Amino acid sequence: MIRFSKIIAAVLVLVALLLAGYAWMLSRQPAQPVVQPQQAARPAAEATFPVVVANKPLPAGEAIEASALRVAQLPINPAGAFMTVAEVAGRVPVFDLGTGAPLLENQLVSGLAMRLETGERAVAVKADEVMGVGNSVRPGDFVDVFFALKADSKDVERSQSRLLLPRMRVLAYGSASVDSMPATNGEGRAAQRPSGNAPQPARTAVLAVRVEDVNRLALGEATGRLLLALRHPNDMAEPDPALFAELPTALQPQAAKRGEAPRAQLTGMDRAHAGLTAQDLSAGAPNTRPASRPVSTSRPVMAAAAPAGLEVEIIRGDRRDTVRY
Secondary structure: OHHHHHHHHHHHHHHHHHHHHHHHHHHHOOOOOOOOHHHOOOOOOOOOEEEEEEOOOEOOOOOOOHHHEEEEEEOOOOOOEOOOHHHOOOOOEOOOEOOOOEOEHHHEOOHHHHHOOOOEEEEEEEOOOOOOOOOOOOOOOEEEEEEEEOOOOOOOOOOEEEEEEEEEEEEEEOOEEOOEOOOEOOOOOEOOOOOOOOOOOOOEEEEEEEHHHHHHHHHHHHHOEEEEEEEOOOOOOOOOHHHOOOOOOOOOOOOOOOOOOOOOOOOHHHHHHHOOOHHHHHHOOHHHOOOOOOOOOOOOEEEEOOOOOOEEEEEEOOEEEEEEO
């Protein structure tokens, strides 16, 4: 029993010596600073993104000037944001934007309107398989617009077919447009749709037309049948306007006042406003029209006013009388 007690005492002494050695080793290591809650590690600096914002109020419907924009560093990067001023300058906002507002793609005018050149208008005409070259027309193609007229004894005296508008750019055909071209496979061909989802036949074709030619297209479709002729995009040939007389307008411009220089021919928006009649479109300019039917009138028409003391010619239907005085 005494021997067993001696063994336990020896083990306890040994454990005490080990603990003392461990304590001595800990005392030799440098003390670790106590981290206070307020001294916790600060988060990393927040990331910022370059985003184009308005430098002043931007009204809807007006082109944005570069001076009205600046690039700001924002803590967020909104979807559809722009990184450089050059991407936004010249674009048109859909609604009013305030100072400091980030400019986003869905806030600006987009779609086919942005594909038009100055002086062009997007015009839709009815389309079918025959009119659309067997549905071979694709957005981005160039076509010649022909039209055919049948004599109707009213506005059209002779059946005819001729080129109406040359080299018109196709913006959309059916459901496909230059903004949403159909997906293509690796061979560059349009991906085939699964059975049961066949594309719908095209019912409209949208063309980029000069504003002064919209009247021609509208009357050509209303009075006859249009036909699109597909052409190579590198073919730049167009009719020579100097070889043909200009068609008269439905509204006649005011004559120049005495002493004023003769006014130039109507162009652009002015010619579009002046309009065009179906009879003039079918018959052509006055010097190219066929002989017109006699026009009866109940009132005498003074064809020419002669100087005082000479004569006046009076026309009554097919009868002409000259009165001298």
